[in-house]
Amino acid sequence: MDSARRPILFVSLPESGLANPLLVLAEELSRRNVPDLWFATDEPRRGDVKKTGVGSPVEFASTGEVVTELSAVTWDDAVYREVTQSSRFKAHRAVVRHSYKPGRHEEKFHKLAAVVDEVKPALMVIDCISAFAIELAISRKIPFVLSVPFVPSNVLTAFVPFTKGYTPRGFPVPHTGLPYPMTLPQRMSNALFKWRNLAMFLTPEMSKVVAEENRRRKAHGIGKLSLMTRIDRADLVLCNSIAELDYPFDIPEKIRLVGAMVPPLPEASQDDDVSRWLDEQSSVIYAGFGTITRLTQEQVDAMVEVTRRLEGRHQVLWKLPSEQQHMLPPKESLPANLRVESWVPSQLDVLAHPNVKVFFTHGGGNGFNEGVYFGKPLVVRPLWVDCYDQAARGRDFGISLTLDRPRDMDVDDVIDKLTRVLETPSFRENAERLGALQRAAGGRETAAELVLGHPALA
The missing domain is CATH 3.40.50.2000 (Glycogen Phosphorylase B;)
Structure with a gap:
């Protein structure tokens, strides 16, 4: 790589909730005429990436077509009903089962690896759900910034017992919809949610998936990773919220609460x-x-x-x-x-x-x-x-x-x-x-x- 080049590579799944904040950030860097901007995502967002080049260009890098298992927009009606059912845990479990597909993540890993070989980024900015991109950054020792479109506790709270987390013991587990502090029945429900999560990964079916995932990561020289690895290994975490919209806890210094990612307004003609x-x-x-x-x-x-x-x-x-x-x-x-x-x-x-x-x-x-x-x-x-x-x-x-x-x-x-x-x-x-x-x-x-x-x- 030319010593003067410092490419920045954005990586996101195509979902609006994940990609849109990064598109706003890429556009802001383009507006400042920052050179060597690249954005890797699936083909349907090609046009959206091109539109962000309002100053310096933002080059689109394809990670291929949308993978159904990784994109909620493409799930069939049966899966949609399962992941939106009234039971919080069953809905959460359905999301995990339908999206935790090591083979499909491996496909994206290789497509992104080809992009990285071409771009040779000095820095990657990755949405927090794109595990394949985080793995690639770790395996290639590329510094990365994590983008979080949720409240900070969503990525800082452990889902299972006895694992590392940054929130206090008894903090509501993500996807439970529980308040803080809690009543005794709510605390019991919260603890049960963690234990059921652990039990889910101990079933024969999920144990095979976990073993496949570990083999895949080992082949890339990564080893076992936990959900907190994405936080621990990131140089910086940009959270699109504020502390006042989450229950109180000590937020690590690397988590920077920047608020909602809103482009200059109006976005459209006011004569529409x-x-x-x-x-x-x-x-x-x-x-x-x-x-x-x-x-x-x-x-x-x-x-x-x-x-x-x-x-x-x-x-x-x-x-x-x-x-x-x-x-x-x-x-x-x-x-x-x-x-x-x-x-x-x-x-x-x-x-x-x-x-x-x-x-x-x-x-x-x-x-x-x-x-x-x-x-x-x-x-x-x-x-x-x-x-x-x-x-x-x-x-x-x-x-x-x-x-x-x-x-x-x-x-x-x-x-x-x-x-x-x-x-x-x-x-x-x-x-x-x-x-x-x-x-x-x-x-x-x-x-x-x-x-x-x-x-x-x-």
């Missing part, structure tokens, strides 16, 4: 139809349930009825994927206060609009932090795993309410939660206070300074 419509309203509920959510006919019907009951008081802007819109009633029978869009030019522009008063969301890491960033209180319909954790924190910090029966989308429950959040000033006040802290954390600008200050780029 959605923006003009928002300008004309006085109170809008924005409903967006992420890229993974697949609503049923009953849930779509419930959402339409919720909107109908809000007519005369609030407008509803509902981002509903085009492939699910066939479940809507005929256009002429939709409530007059409902606007359905399959795509909005920018969700961030919508959340930033002053006439949007509440965000009805699935509670994923990006949406949760972005909603707070713009000072919007939330109503949360948790979808799976980490969504329950964000929902618990939002409720406890007074910025959101959670549906009692998220899977049912009970109309009375939704109306109750939306009305309480809209009409109780403390929800907005708390969201605005935490939003100010989010913005003060610096987001993309702070993250860019931290990356550029890494010794590998000196």
Whole structure:
């Protein structure tokens, strides 16, 4: 490698929740005309990577087509139902079983290795779920920065007993949706979750998978790794949240809480139809349930009825994927206060609009932090795993309410939660206070300074 070159290689799985914060960071470095920027991800994000080159170019490096087992968006309906079931542990176990596939990780490892051979990065910036990229960085002794789109305890809490963690004993295990502190029954449930996790890996089926994973890693000279290895071996961890949105604990110094990764706004022209419509309203509920959510006919019907009951008081802007819109009633029978869009030019522009008063969301890491960033209180319909954790924190910090029966989308429950959040000033006040802290954390600008200050780029 030319001694003057210091390539930075971003690596992410294609999911919006993982890739989007890194795309914002890559764009910020491009805006500063930082040379030798590369972004490795799956083919469907090629166009998104190219768009980040607003100053210096950001080169796309392909890790191939999407691997179904590693991408929740591509899971079939049976798997989707399993990973979004009401039992927190069974849903968590289903996610592990469907995504913990050593052979498929090995495919990505080799594709990324070819990229690394070409780019010869001085530094890698990796989303925290891309284990294959972390393994490659460790095996090649390449310094790496970890990107975390969740609250910090999500990656600092042990999932099984007797293993290393950075949070206090008795802290809620990720994906349990439990509060902190807990009642005695909740503490028992939390401990049981850890023990059931351990038991899951001791079954004959999972033992074979673990043995295969250990053989694979040994072949790359890595050895056994734990979930905390990604933290311990990272030079720096960029967390897209703030301490005030997590339960209190001592956060390691290498974890830098930079807040939500938001690009310069507006992202889209303010002369588009959605923006003009928002300008004309006085109170809008924005409903967006992420890229993974697949609503049923009953849930779509419930959402339409919720909107109908809000007519005369609030407008509803509902981002509903085009492939699910066939479940809507005929256009002429939709409530007059409902606007359905399959795509909005920018969700961030919508959340930033002053006439949007509440965000009805699935509670994923990006949406949760972005909603707070713009000072919007939330109503949360948790979808799976980490969504329950964000929902618990939002409720406890007074910025959101959670549906009692998220899977049912009970109309009375939704109306109750939306009305309480809209009409109780403390929800907005708390969201605005935490939003100010989010913005003060610096987001993309702070993250860019931290990356550029890494010794590998000196």
